[in-house]
Amino acid sequence: xALDKNIVVLLGGVGGAKLAIGLAQIVPAQRLxxxxxxxxDFWHLGLRICPDLDTVMYTLAGLVDPDWGWGLKGDSxxxxxxxxxxxxxxxxxxxxxxxxxxxxxRSRLLRCGRSLTxxxxxxxxxxxxxxxxxxxxxxxxxxxxxxxxxxxxxxQEYFVKHRWQPVLKSxxxxxxxxxxxxxxxxxxxxxxxxxxIAPSNPWLSLAPILAVNGMRDLLTSLDVPIVAVxxxxxxxxxxxxxxxxxxxxxxEATPANIAKFYTGIINGFVNDIQNEPxxxxxxxxxxxxxxxxxxxxxxxxxxxxxxxxxxxVA
Amino acid sequence: xALDKNIVVLLGGVGGAKLAIGLAQIVPAQRLxxxxxxxxDFWHLGLRICPDLDTVMYTLAGLVDPDWGWGLKGDSxxxxxxxxxxxxxxxxxxxxxxxxxxxxxRSRLLRCGRSLTxxxxxxxxxxxxxxxxxxxxxxxxxxxxxxxxxxxxxxQEYFVKHRWQPVLKSxxxxxxxxxxxxxxxxxxxxxxxxxxIAPSNPWLSLAPILAVNGMRDLLTSLDVPIVAVxxxxxxxxxxxxxxxxxxxxxxEATPANIAKFYTGIINGFVNDIQNEPxxxxxxxxxxxxxxxxxxxxxxxxxxxxxxxxxxxVA
Numbered sequence: 001x002a003l004d005k006n007i008v009v010l011l012g013g014v015g016g017a018k019l020a021i022g023l024a025q026i027v028p029a030q031r032l033x034x035x036x037x038x039x040x041d042f043w044h045l046g047l048r049i050c051p052d053l054d055t056v057m058y059t060l061a062g063l064v065d066p067d068w069g070w071g072l073k074g075d076s077x078x079x080x081x082x083x084x085x086x087x088x089x090x091x092x093x094x095x096x097x098x099x100x101x102x103x104x105x106r107s108r109l110l111r112c113g114r115s116l117t118x119x120x121x122x123x124x125x126x127x128x129x130x131x132x133x134x135x136x137x138x139x140x141x142x143x144x145x146x147x148x149x150x151x152x153x154x155x156q157e158y159f160v161k162h163r164w165q166p167v168l169k170s171x172x173x174x175x176x177x178x179x180x181x182x183x184x185x186x187x188x189x190x191x192x193x194x195x196x197i198a199p200s201n202p203w204l205s206l207a208p209i210l211a212v213n214g215m216r217d218l219l220t221s222l223d224v225p226i227v228a229v230x231x232x233x234x235x236x237x238x239x240x241x242x243x244x245x246x247x248x249x250x251x252e253a254t255p256a257n258i259a260k261f262y263t264g265i266i267n268g269f270v271n272d273i274q275n276e277p278x279x280x281x282x283x284x285x286x287x288x289x290x291x292x293x294x295x296x297x298x299x300x301x302x303x304x305x306x307x308x309x310x311x312x313v314a
Numbered sequence: 315x316a317l318d319k320n321i322v323v324l325l326g327g328v329g330g331a332k333l334a335i336g337l338a339q340i341v342p343a344q345r346l347x348x349x350x351x352x353x354x355d356f357w358h359l360g361l362r363i364c365p366d367l368d369t370v371m372y373t374l375a376g377l378v379d380p381d382w383g384w385g386l387k388g389d390s391x392x393x394x395x396x397x398x399x400x401x402x403x404x405x406x407x408x409x410x411x412x413x414x415x416x417x418x419x420r421s422r423l424l425r426c427g428r429s430l431t432x433x434x435x436x437x438x439x440x441x442x443x444x445x446x447x448x449x450x451x452x453x454x455x456x457x458x459x460x461x462x463x464x465x466x467x468x469x470q471e472y473f474v475k476h477r478w479q480p481v482l483k484s485x486x487x488x489x490x491x492x493x494x495x496x497x498x499x500x501x502x503x504x505x506x507x508x509x510x511i512a513p514s515n516p517w518l519s520l521a522p523i524l525a526v527n528g529m530r531d532l533l534t535s536l537d538v539p540i541v542a543v544x545x546x547x548x549x550x551x552x553x554x555x556x557x558x559x560x561x562x563x564x565x566e567a568t569p570a571n572i573a574k575f576y577t578g579i580i581n582g583f584v585n586d587i588q589n590e591p592x593x594x595x596x597x598x599x600x601x602x603x604x605x606x607x608x609x610x611x612x613x614x615x616x617x618x619x620x621x622x623x624x625x626x627v628a
Contacts, residue, residue, distance in 0.1 A: 046425055076390070076392055076411070078389075078411035078412055079393060083419060086412075086415055086419075087415065087436075088440065089419065098400075100414065101394075104360055104361075104397065105403065126402065
């Protein structure tokens with residue numbers, strides 16, 4: 001077990017958070033760094049909303065709603081419903097009353113001039129999260145989705161308001177060319193013994209992280225295992241639009257195409273036992289159960305992945 | 315009855331709102347303008363809080379909590395309690411979940427560059443308030459209280475956090491010299507047939523209004539009845555620190571001292587039947603019941619005041 005290894009995980013929201021909690025149960029917190037997609041973030045109702053950071057934070061804190069995999073368990077929606085009933089505010093983006101506390105506190109810290117990295121550190125430490133939780137950048141790099149039906153949509157309009165039903169034509173990461181990696185991300189990756197890419201949506205959750213100025217160069221300069229876990233099982237995504245997007249981009253929903261997405265970055269791939277073998281001699285791969293339904297599944301996938309990586313590093 | 319008169323009311327929060335709802339029941343809404351103290355306003359948890367505007371707005375909309383006289387009836391405090399339990403935020407200033415909708419919406423409008431006048435117009439129209447509800451100024455003029463125990467306190471620190479228990483030495487209206495009257499306030503007062511000063515705290519709620527640059531000059535230039543209603547009944551305030559503050563400023567809590575506070579501005583005074591007569595030959599006055607416990611009391615005081623003013627104007 002990789003108890004003495006520094007592990008950095010690149011991840012998005014719900015799918016990534018499942019692997020994150022599995023890792024957190026077997027790796028000492030001081031060895032674990034999570035670098036989270038912030039391309040989904042947006043200003044909404046005057047608040048800075050960071051869906052993936054919050055999903056990972058709430059999951060690691062044991063506070064996440066178990067039914068949805070995001071949001072806080074036992075939350076109410078009085079404020080949001082009142083915004084609608086009193087002031088006609090559109091409520092397509094659900095914000096619970098407890099959850100509002102996080103958005104209020106973060107927005108206040110940002111408006112006081114704190115970086116998102118620092119705000120996230122404070123919020124996550126307050127909730128007892130010991131592992132390092134880092135946004136991919138302190139710059140705003142909103143993911144924009146060009147769709148057939150509506151032209152360009154903000155990420156949450158596409159994902160939540162339209163429930164990822166519009167046909168995707170292309171994706172851009174607005175402002176990424178002027179963005180920079182936080183020193184904390186750079187430092188964590190420089191000290192990493194293992195880098196994992198969680199089974200999040202490559203196009204929607206990982207591409208924004210890879211688009212941060214300097215990230216791709218930094219990853220390719222590392223001489224450590226960089227291993228992606230497949231988000232595609234049996235030709236489909238466990239949750240969300242990965243397979244749908246692949247089809248819209250003219251790709252078959254195969255693990256081979258996921259591995260291809262990470263060409264030049266990864267040197268290892270965790271494939272699912274239900275999938276066909278990757279069939280690539282230039283890329284190490286293993287087939288295990290990657291479907292994380294139970295807490296045991298999450299721990300098992302984390303453990304199997306780390307054990308396998310250690311076996312080829314040793 | 316003053317059905318064809320334009321009436322402007324200068325007022326603070328709870329006490330003023332009682333007279334406001336009484337007036338709203340007998341005067342057509344298009345004839346009524348409320349100019350509200352904003353010296354209590356502050357930025358708190360990243361939100362712009364306007365306690366007196368909200369108290370008057372919620373009262374006129376029939377939404378106010380009847381037990382407290384402020385806040386929304388049937389409100390919960392999940393977000394605030396979560397701010398405390400998750401992030402250790404001090405919760406001395408109560409903000410309900412429904413109430414948060416108002417603060418979020420107003421803060422968003424202000425940050426989009428809308429004036430407080432415009433934001434207030436939108437909020438109050440959304441809640442079905444037909445009378446004009448105007449902040450005394452679009453400028454921030456925070457009331458600062460110099461106390462014996464703590465030095466200078468922000469208004470809400472003094473009033474809510476310390477429950478107006480510190481001994482008051484003096485009051486200032488920060489920035490008032492650079493402030494201006496909104497054109498809507500100026501226009502309403504210029505067209506006013508009657509100006510009423512509600513039985514709010516003269517030092518805490520009315521002094522800020524009178525401190526807005528140009529307000530005192532405008533009021534003294536008007537040739538209409540300007541009538542104050544006593545906030546002191548039987549040597550005490552109905553609610554709040556009026557009598558305590560008068561004592562700390564070396565004044566007896568008498569209606570004569572209230573009338574003296576408004577010297578140069580008022581030409582009429584509504585005294586309470588429980589008080590001694592005003593005993594001033596240079597100031598019209600009447601003695602009626604000014605204690606507003608029931609809805610009928612509020613309507614009666616409004617009606618008696620207007621009838622009396624009409625009798626000496628006619």
